[in-house]
Amino acid sequence: MPEMTLIEAIRQAQDEELARDPNVFITGEDVGVRGGVFRATMGLYDKYGPNRLIDSPLAEDSIVGVGIGAALYGMRPILEIQFADFIHPALNQIISEAAKMCYRSNGEWTVPLVIRAPYGGGIGGGLYHSQSVEALFAHVPGLKVVIPSTPYDAKGLLKAAVRDPNPIIFLEPKKGYRLIKGEVPEGEYVVPIGPARISRPGRDLSLFAYGMMHHYALQAAQKLESEGIDVEVVDLRTLYPVDKETILNSVRKTSRALIVHEDNLTGGYGAEIAAIIADEAFTDLDAPVRRLAGPDVPAVPFSHPMQDWFMVNPEKIAAAARKLAQW
Amino acid sequence: MDPSPDQKLDMYRLMLLARRLDERAWVLHRQGKIAFHISGIGHEAAQVGAAFAIRRGSDWVTPYYRDLALMLALGMTPAEFLMGLMGKRDEPNSGGRQMPSHWSLRRANAVSHSAPVATQSVHAAGIGLAIKLRGDDKVVLTTIGEGSTSQGEWYEAVNWAAVHRLPVIFIVQNNQYAISVRAEKQMAVQSAADKACGLGLPGIMVDGTDVFAVHRAVKDAVDNARAGNGATVIETRMYRITPHSSDDDDRTYRSREEVEENKRRDPLLLARARLQEEGLLSESQYDEMDTQIKASIEEAVKQAEAAPYPAGEEALHPVYAEEVRHA
Numbered sequence: 022m023p024e025m026t027l028i029e030a031i032r033q034a035q036d037e038e039l040a041r042d043p044n045v046f047i048t049g050e051d052v053g054v055r056g057g058v059f060r061a062t063m064g065l066y067d068k069y070g071p072n073r074l075i076d077s078p079l080a081e082d083s084i085v086g087v088g089i090g091a092a093l094y095g096m097r098p099i100l101e102i103q104f105a106d107f108i109h110p111a112l113n114q115i116i117s118e119a120a121k122m123c124y125r126s127n128g129e130w131t132v133p134l135v136i137r138a139p140y141g142g143g144i145g146g147g148l149y150h151s152q153s154v155e156a157l158f159a160h161v162p163g164l165k166v167v168i169p170s171t172p173y174d175a176k177g178l179l180k181a182a183v184r185d186p187n188p189i190i191f192l193e194p195k196k197g198y199r200l201i202k203g204e205v206p207e208g209e210y211v212v213p214i215g216p217a218r219i220s221r222p223g224r225d226l227s228l229f230a231y232g233m234m235h236h237y238a239l240q241a242a243q244k245l246e247s248e249g250i251d252v253e254v255v256d257l258r259t260l261y262p263v264d265k266e267t268i269l270n271s272v273r274k275t276s277r278a279l280i281v282h283e284d285n286l287t288g289g290y291g292a293e294i295a296a297i298i299a300d301e302a303f304t305d306l307d308a309p310v311r312r313l314a315g316p317d318v319p320a321v322p323f324s325h326p327m328q329d330w331f332m333v334n335p336e337k338i339a340a341a342a343r344k345l346a347q348w
Numbered sequence: 349m350d351p352s353p354d355q356k357l358d359m360y361r362l363m364l365l366a367r368r369l370d371e372r373a374w375v376l377h378r379q380g381k382i383a384f385h386i387s388g389i390g391h392e393a394a395q396v397g398a399a400f401a402i403r404r405g406s407d408w409v410t411p412y413y414r415d416l417a418l419m420l421a422l423g424m425t426p427a428e429f430l431m432g433l434m435g436k437r438d439e440p441n442s443g444g445r446q447m448p449s450h451w452s453l454r455r456a457n458a459v460s461h462s463a464p465v466a467t468q469s470v471h472a473a474g475i476g477l478a479i480k481l482r483g484d485d486k487v488v489l490t491t492i493g494e495g496s497t498s499q500g501e502w503y504e505a506v507n508w509a510a511v512h513r514l515p516v517i518f519i520v521q522n523n524q525y526a527i528s529v530r531a532e533k534q535m536a537v538q539s540a541a542d543k544a545c546g547l548g549l550p551g552i553m554v555d556g557t558d559v560f561a562v563h564r565a566v567k568d569a570v571d572n573a574r575a576g577n578g579a580t581v582i583e584t585r586m587y588r589i590t591p592h593s594s595d596d597d598d599r600t601y602r603s604r605e606e607v608e609e610n611k612r613r614d615p616l617l618l619a620r621a622r623l624q625e626e627g628l629l630s631e632s633q634y635d636e637m638d639t640q641i642k643a644s645i646e647e648a649v650k651q652a653e654a655a656p657y658p659a660g661e662e663a664l665h666p667v668y669a670e671e672v673r674h675a
């Protein structure tokens with residue numbers, strides 16, 4: 022199986038979906054000749070032409086709104102938001118329109134579309150090129166929120182997202198774009214939206230993460246192994262709707278849960294996982310459910326000492342897991 | 349009124365300072381001493397021309413990231429800019445929180461802006477409204493790239509200013525590209541100035557490489573605004589000579605010939621020729637000015653390099669106004 026980077030897998034998924042279905046098209050800023058600022062659409066303009074790869078005007082609310090219109094007409098748009106930080110101008114179309122269309126029309130109208138957005142910090146991007154926005158969207162029924170952390174899943178989940186009849190928020194951990202490599206089979210496969218994945222079985226503690234933090238969680242687990250702590254790592258993959266069963270089964274086995282995300286703590290996605298565990302696995306727990314998250318400041322600062330202070334990393338995860346294992 | 353000979357020399361000195369500082373930033377980037385630079389090369393005439401048309405320090409400004417020359421004209425020092433590039437603690441824009449060139453200079457009434465484009469335009473309308481409500485003798489100048497005038501927020505801001513006849517000068521720096529996307533893909537009109545007529549206010553187009561022409565056009569608009577006649581949209585046309593930023597590779601979307609061709613309309617060459625013609629700047633006077641500027645920049649680089657970084661935990665503040673440490 023060929024090994025590729027996360028960004029290559031994302032590019033390949035889009036390539037295959039464009040080839041498979043003439044209703045698929047891509048729009049967003051710089052997605053055409055430039056191939057995207059992160060190169061997620063590199064080479065696709067040459068291959069599919071200006072009617073399938075459309076450089077949008079610089080206006081995100083219209084990228085999503087136009088995508089919704091095209092989807093209502095039967096197309097399958099993939100919408101690239103250049104950075105997740107710039108999705109906010111489009112919140113009106115995403116939250117008021119895409120998410121509510123099916124419900125408000127009693128199912129007469131649906132909007133199959135994918136909104137891809139690179140998210141996350143640790144790349145020297147400062148406040149507006151580092152944000153994690155998943156909690157915002159995981160609060161909105163009508164949307165599905167997907168975050169791949171491996172090239173295999175990125176390709177399979179993105180293909181599933183394009184074929185899904187609903188609006189999908191597909192968040193890509195951009196720090197991992199070139200850093201994370203993995204095996205990806207050639208050709209057709211999809212990874213279903215919904216199920217989480219146990220990426221490392223263990224007995225002592227369950228570590229729940231997604232995106233770049235899942236990558237770091239695996240590194241932390243490896244480190245703790247040498248200390249005799251056997252960590253189970255769960256890659257959540259789909260944040261909404263969430264895979265309760267996998268989460269609860271894991272906690273029932275290990276009796277300890279640590280949830281990790283780089284987004285800030287308060288009202289973050291980890292609170293939802295903690296609540297599910299408290300609700301449905303309370304008697305299985307040997308320790309309080311813990312969260313490790315970014316600090317409650319507005320966004321990741323630029324200057325590297327402050328950025329490093331802000332970011333969750335494998336060392337911080339290992340320290341939090343060690344403490345919980347000893348509780 | 350045309351600028352005096354001394355003012356003309358001042359304008360040119362600022363343009364040259366901005367250029368040399370910008371070039372120095374690229375060198376620092378190549379040396380690996382800074383991680384990011386976004387350049388204003390080619391924009392100097394538009395920015396300095398506009399700055400000299402307002403009452404600097406009294407009038408208000410909501411700038412955008414290309415505005416190095418404008419900020420220098422407003423009194424930001426080279427050392428302050430360089431500290432911003434390096435994410436140093438005492439840089440005045442954000443104390444190292446924001447990426448470089450995300451300006452703020454409170455002492456010059458230059459308001460902090462973010463990265464999501466066009467947000468600053470609406471703030472300018474609000475400042476204009478407040479100036480009008482208080483009956484103050486001030487105007488507000490706001491700048492933006494042509495691509496960013498595709499945002500709904502830009503139209504909404506201009507509409508407010510037109511409806512309420514607010515003292516706002518909307519400068520659009522049309523450098524013909526938004527990263528890789530050419531202006532024709534942003535707007536079907538020839539110029540952003542053409543957008544004004546649909547909103548009910550004057551729109552002016554001026555050669556953004558001619559500092560004195562820009563000065564005249566902006567001065568007229570400022571006089572109008574002060575007289576209570578409301579806002580103006582001014583498009584200054586130039587060419588983005590550099591890649592979008594140090595992260596961009598512009599060879600992927602435009603030819604070297606095109607760039608070389610456009611370098612011939614370098615605003616610095618034009619201004620210098622004009623001053624030479626008018627007998628204000630001889631060859632030797634130019635050499636002396638340039639040498640002096642370069643020496644002052646080297647001094648500033650040393651100062652910026654010696655300045656301290658923020659400590660990591662300084663990232664925790666100030667999230668709320670109560671935490672602001674007053675000097």
Ligand SMILES: Cc1ncc(C[n+]2csc(CCOP(=O)(O)OP(=O)(O)O)c2C)c(N)n1
Binds near residue numbers: 497527
């Ligand atoms: C809302 C938003 N979307 C996307 C971006 C990413 N981005 C940064 S600059 C830029 C192009 C801006 O072009 P233009 O307005 O012409 O200004 P220029 O950079 O050419 O001066 C883009 C797409 C952003 N900063 N904000």
Ligand SMILES: [Mg+2]
Binds near residue numbers: 493521522524
């Ligand atoms: Mg531009």
